[in-house]
Amino acid sequence: MEMNILFLGYGKMGSTLGEAWLAQGIASQITAVDPQADNNEFQATVVKQAVPVTESTFDLIVVAVKPALVGQVLSCLPAQTGADTCIVSLAAGVTTQRLQTALAIPAPVVRAMPNTAVQVLAGCTGLYTSQPLSEKQHDMITTLFDSVGRAYWLEKERELDAVTAISGSGPAYYHLFSEALADSALALGLPPGIATDLAKYTALGAAKLQCLPDSDLAALRRNVTSPNGTTHAAIETFEQAGVLRQLVAAATSAAYRRSIELGQPDRQ
Numbered sequence: 001m002e003m004n005i006l007f008l009g010y011g012k013m014g015s016t017l018g019e020a021w022l023a024q025g026i027a028s029q030i031t032a033v034d035p036q037a038d039n040n041e042f043q044a045t046v047v048k049q050a051v052p053v054t055e056s057t058f059d060l061i062v063v064a065v066k067p068a069l070v071g072q073v074l075s076c077l078p079a080q081t082g083a084d085t086c087i088v089s090l091a092a093g094v095t096t097q098r099l100q101t102a103l104a105i106p107a108p109v110v111r112a113m114p115n116t117a118v119q120v121l122a123g124c125t126g127l128y129t130s131q132p133l134s135e136k137q138h139d140m141i142t143t144l145f146d147s148v149g150r151a152y153w154l155e156k157e158r159e160l161d162a163v164t165a166i167s168g169s170g171p172a173y174y175h176l177f178s179e180a181l182a183d184s185a186l187a188l189g190l191p192p193g194i195a196t197d198l199a200k201y202t203a204l205g206a207a208k209l210q211c212l213p214d215s216d217l218a219a220l221r222r223n224v225t226s227p228n229g230t231t232h233a234a235i236e237t238f239e240q241a242g243v244l245r246q247l248v249a250a251a252t253s254a255a256y257r258r259s260i261e262l263g264q265p266d267r268q
């Protein structure tokens, strides 16, 4: 698949995706409009203001500006949107209805919620559209987001708020747990460099085990928890009155509620 893609906004998330798609040869050409981005830093052709006029049309237009600027960039879309052009918006909380209202052309709109792990090609992206896509458009978008991790199509728009609360914000939860583990390692007398490395590489090792085919999360935990052993002592503490699970449920509910709130334009 060789795609011609336009990015509106080429900041952290936009450039991570665009450069990964170019590096993997999935996109043959990327043009990015961004007043900040530096052309020398990127493989994409970066322009500061208007989209350069060429003969070709874009297969995809990726909206990668902050949510508050989405209406503005969509209302001045270039003429090079062909009959098959599809719009993908990364903007957190901006609903498909709001995107369609802001759009002057009748192109289908897809919302995508990736996470920061797309930087290391291990991202999770939730995808949603309320409009029928052609098989080619559906495959194109799936291929793009699978190339930077895993893509999941959702049936209901509200599920994107849940994706935001779980995988969108999720890397930060694991970073926090690693920080706490590194602090504990220090408190137990390990040297600082080793303490941090043990926390990081334990997270990496556990993630790799969790992602083996047919792995079962509870079975993985039970396999390293022999009765009255060291792991058992720690797990008993985490599971005492369901304390850890309750904390995770409360934290993710707070993120979910905040995602819904941010989706209401007057609450941003």
Ligand SMILES: NC(=O)c1ccc[n+]([C@@H]2O[C@H](COP(=O)([O-])OP(=O)(O)OC[C@H]3O[C@@H](n4cnc5c(N)ncnc54)[C@H](OP(=O)(O)O)[C@@H]3O)[C@@H](O)[C@H]2O)c1
Pocket: 008, 009, 010, 011, 012, 013, 014, 033, 034, 035, 036, 037, 063, 064, 065, 066, 067, 069, 072, 073, 090, 091, 092, 113, 114, 115, 116, 168
């Ligand atoms: N980062 C993430 O992990 C993540 C995850 C999921 C979704 N998202 C979504 O992705 C979008 C981008 O986030 P980000 O973290 O990549 O933000 P960012 O780094 O601030 O990137 C946005 C870029 O767009 C530029 N821009 C502003 N006005 C523009 C215009 N009129 N035309 C073209 N470009 C313009 C910005 O320039 P200025 O600095 O001058 O404004 C900035 O360089 C957001 O809507 C966010 O909700 C991000």
